[in-house]
Amino acid sequence: MAGIGLALAGLAHFVKPDLFKGITATAFPEDIDKHLKVNGSIETALGVGLIVPQTRKIATVGVIGYVLYLAANVARNRA
Numbered sequence: 001m002a003g004i005g006l007a008l009a010g011l012a013h014f015v016k017p018d019l020f021k022g023i024t025a026t027a028f029p030e031d032i033d034k035h036l037k038v039n040g041s042i043e044t045a046l047g048v049g050l051i052v053p054q055t056r057k058i059a060t061v062g063v064i065g066y067v068l069y070l071a072a073n074v075a076r077n078r079a
Helices: 002-015 018-027 032-051 053-078
Strands: none
Touching: 002 018, 002 032, 002 053, 018 032, 018 053, 032 053
């Protein structure tokens, strides 16, 4: 279920980008539109990876890395 939710959230970055602009600007204040597409692509790929049993473990590692990447960017841009 988490994989489906993450993949749908990733696709939503392309369908309804305005929903994500505020939160994206917090982590990536410059070139928000580019980062919307990058983040949407990453989330879609990781979501699909979580759905497929053969890729679930590596996708889980990817999700952890992605969360750390986002957190680091938020922290860096709040300073």
